[in-house]
Amino acid sequence: MSNLLEVENLTVKFPTRSGMFEAVRDISFSLGRERLGIVGESGSGKSITGRSILRLIRHPGILEAKRIALEGQDLLQLSEKQMRQVRGHRISMIMQDPKFSLNPVMRIGDQICEAYRLHAKASKTEAKRKTLAMLEAVLIRDPERVFRAYPHEMSGGMGQRIMIAMMLIPDPQILIADEPTSALDVTVQKEVLEIMDKLVSERGMGLIFISHDLNVVSAFCDRVLIMYSGRIVETCRADKLHEATHPYTKGLLASLPQLESPVDRLAVLERDEVWRAAKSVSGTITAESHK
Amino acid sequence: MSGGTGISLESVDVWFGEGEERVDAVIDATISVPLGGSFGLVGESGSGKSTILRAITGLAPTWSGRISVLGNNLGKTREREFYRSVQMVFQDPYASLHPRQTVDHVLSEALYLHGFKKPDERIIKTLDDVGLGQYFRFRYPHQLSGGQRQRVAIARALIIEPSILLLDEPTSALDVSVQAEILNLLTDLRAEHNLTYLMVSHDLAVVGHMCSDVAVMNLGRIVEVLDVASMRALKADHPYTRQLLEASVQRRREV
Numbered sequence: 001m002s003n004l005l006e007v008e009n010l011t012v013k014f015p016t017r018s019g020m021f022e023a024v025r026d027i028s029f030s031l032g033r034e035r036l037g038i039v040g041e042s043g044s045g046k047s048i049t050g051r052s053i054l055r056l057i058r059h060p061g062i063l064e065a066k067r068i069a070l071e072g073q074d075l076l077q078l079s080e081k082q083m084r085q086v087r088g089h090r091i092s093m094i095m096q097d098p099k100f101s102l103n104p105v106m107r108i109g110d111q112i113c114e115a116y117r118l119h120a121k122a123s124k125t126e127a128k129r130k131t132l133a134m135l136e137a138v139l140i141r142d143p144e145r146v147f148r149a150y151p152h153e154m155s156g157g158m159g160q161r162i163m164i165a166m167m168l169i170p171d172p173q174i175l176i177a178d179e180p181t182s183a184l185d186v187t188v189q190k191e192v193l194e195i196m197d198k199l200v201s202e203r204g205m206g207l208i209f210i211s212h213d214l215n216v217v218s219a220f221c222d223r224v225l226i227m228y229s230g231r232i233v234e235t236c237r238a239d240k241l242h243e244a245t246h247p248y249t250k251g252l253l254a255s256l257p258q259l260e261s262p263v264d265r266l267a268v269l270e271r272d273e274v275w276r277a278a279k280s281v282s283g284t285i286t287a288e289s290h291k
Numbered sequence: 292m293s294g295g296t297g298i299s300l301e302s303v304d305v306w307f308g309e310g311e312e313r314v315d316a317v318i319d320a321t322i323s324v325p326l327g328g329s330f331g332l333v334g335e336s337g338s339g340k341s342t343i344l345r346a347i348t349g350l351a352p353t354w355s356g357r358i359s360v361l362g363n364n365l366g367k368t369r370e371r372e373f374y375r376s377v378q379m380v381f382q383d384p385y386a387s388l389h390p391r392q393t394v395d396h397v398l399s400e401a402l403y404l405h406g407f408k409k410p411d412e413r414i415i416k417t418l419d420d421v422g423l424g425q426y427f428r429f430r431y432p433h434q435l436s437g438g439q440r441q442r443v444a445i446a447r448a449l450i451i452e453p454s455i456l457l458l459d460e461p462t463s464a465l466d467v468s469v470q471a472e473i474l475n476l477l478t479d480l481r482a483e484h485n486l487t488y489l490m491v492s493h494d495l496a497v498v499g500h501m502c503s504d505v506a507v508m509n510l511g512r513i514v515e516v517l518d519v520a521s522m523r524a525l526k527a528d529h530p531y532t533r534q535l536l537e538a539s540v541q542r543r544r545e546v
Binding site for chain 1: 335336437466467468469470471472474475478493494495496497499500519522523534535536538539540
């Protein structure tokens, strides 16, 4: 099995009045047919990493990389027009808050049909049939009603399921989920994650799961990259996250209050300048090391 | 410190709108928070937990039942004296601070409204208390990080020396590392100033860390009140509480 996606030496810079700000600094990683988590605090560059893959860095931001390869094809060499064929069709992205990513004045069914027909060139009836099936796949009980509804009639959890349906309907190879459940309640969060997990594994897709929530990532992903100030400081298997060795990861874990093991004072993360200066750890898995 | 009730609610209903439009946000809520205690309200969004705080402060004027704070029953309006003793910290420090007012302005306004003398000393002392220091006094919110902003919001609430703090998801907009700092700060401040906390959160672990008793809300009703020890032992009677507890424990797959 080879890698779906390979990112080599990615750097994203933003010019500011006080010089260049490097949001992502020289990171490399790969994605197979797996669930890859990216965790870190706000400002650590995890969302920018996700956006860079789709080349969604807006001017004046500068994206530099040796290679961003989707199944061997370098995305950096594509024209903007060819890139539009990749976005949504081969790699799609779920954003944090469904409220801001759905069109408020368009019926949900029409939005999903549009997403499908843009890529599949199907007839209207075919698109509607596909859309209803997809809504059912994300466990929406009454797909006909949701099809006709507007986004404001939906709750946050429903909205996020609709986003998942819309992003998965063109059958992409890679799904990038940027904090898909952070705006949701714990119980709803679990449902949405389960739906996403089921669909991703059924279709053999690669998933990049960006989150600040260490618990969710450790329970949900296969492999984790931990980012700090634009660099990958550590990479490990998700279920071994609690055995992480980097002081930053350890500090983050220690600062979480635990229901079962109470403490009087929470540990506070002591930052070390060395972490910022250290080189990125590579998150690449070579073809040989795949089982 | 002990003895006496800080906040007590008896059969409180809160609703919004009238007639057909009426939405019952809180139904028949009864809680009691001892003076110097720390009480948590948990539940999903829309379960009415923030509405209880808003009813206490007078931000949700349509309520019935009995609310008493420090032994005084509250009417439809609040006296200035009430706001001397009860202050609220809001969820999102990015939204709750005026973007064009400096920290100094925000804090002096609170002092001015309550007729405090010698604002200078007090501002410096409070900024020290919340761990910011004078250096931050003349900054605007956009020059502060999320954690620093939340410290300013806490300073604004504390500067007039209230005895009760209402905390509406004080850390949910912050990173875990910053959350730990703010929670520690709140713990320290409560010990130093003998504060009473009523804290709303959707995170059971946070409530478990901060509070001694917890009320679980679902669809506007308080379904269960339990102490933290039984919460830790996952001993809950109501199925909804169990579901919440399981959801927050299960998320961690310990190996």
